[in-house]
Amino acid sequence: MESPVNPRKRPAQSRSRATVEAILEAATRILRDEGLSAVNTNRVAERAGVSVGSLYQYFPSRAAILSELVRRMRLSMSARLAEASVEARQLPLERAIPLMMSAAIWQYEMEPRLTRALEEAEAQLPRDPEVMAGRRKVREAMVSCLSGRGIADPAEAATDVIAMTRGIVTTALAMGLTDFEAIRARIGRAALGYLRECPRNAADPGDRRPA
Amino acid sequence: MESPVNPRKRPAQSRSRATVEAILEAATRILRDEGLSAVNTNRVAERAGVSVGSLYQYFPSRAAILSELVRRMRLSMSARLAEASVEARQLPLERAIPLMMSAAIWQYEMEPRLTRALEEAEAQLPRDPEVMAGRRKVREAMVSCLSGRGIADPAEAATDVIAMTRGIVTTALAMGLTDFEAIRARIGRAALGYLRECPRNAADPGDRRPA
């Protein structure tokens, strides 16, 4: 029914590990340079200097290749945000938010086209547990940064802040903007403004850290 | 090189006008019920009770069908926002924003799946002048609502508010939320918060209307 997404076979020798990496690299290049629709198994194999047969030894489907790339992207993104949240937790909102926003748009800044294409792929791919876990980690990092600041529903706030950020960044990129300093400022304003407008939990200590 | 997007032939008799509408309706139903990838010319023709040949008499390509649907959606959206902006212009921000936000998410509320699918299509289709005009009208409505309120760069603010809205609504729908009252409240907070955080133009009369 559904095309499988997990590796068919684990590469055992170094030769095959190189093959797998070559395939993923080729897919990445095509994705970045020519977009999602240009990524097909024949082309990926060709660009990787590998035969289609070999490709299918390690990836059971086209979706599996894309899934692996999306996994890596979400993993890197969540790691960066989790790291930032450690420092951000103990800063006032005005300083915490820029820190978090910088971490959030890091991928877009480094690889705008690739990151966009990967999000496009993520939307089309069947739900993948690891990808979902990555997304959850992103949200948890944001929640951890927001909690203990008197916000009534930090989980909802985190969801919205992330969604707003994605919206603004995506639109800015689609318009061809490349000044990430300006983009950072704008999403910073959006997040901070939103949070100030949020329902407050009176019992919660405004900006001080909880025990 | 590029597949044409404009009608091949203008329907002259009433019979053919019915054919065109049947095709667009069938495409709409498939788009809403089964998503963008399920919309192919053979299927649309079949569901419209029309032959593929007839379809290609009036639409030179698959893209032309989708383009027409996207055009109509953007037109309706911009009309609604333009209308709302007339009233919103002369209201304080706290009341203007909810009005504008209601207009902005109207399409999503009426036809969530269809609207999402149409935006997906819009992203993949070649740039269409009429669609671009529709988008511009949406932005202009928002600018008109925001100008004369002391915001330094209303155009930028309008872009961001629209982008934030799309981000939050899209995410909410993807999460399966159907409580549009709650969604409206959240994007209202986001927009209002963002605008309060915007660089202000001191020379501009805060919330009063200009001459």
Next chain:
DNA sequence: CCATAATGCGAGCAATCGCTCACATTTCCT
């Protein structure tokens, strides 16, 4: 009523693409 134009039909072509399979080559291990 008939010539002409408008409209409708659908088999099927050509191109794309995901994927398989029978077979070749390389590496590992004893």
Next chain:
DNA sequence: AGGAAATGTGAGCGATTGCTCGCATTATGG
């Protein structure tokens, strides 16, 4: 060395799909 396991190959199958073309049917207007 030599056999088994791992890895690599690429022609090509089957399915999908955008679209054409030759022809049939229906409407229009003189």
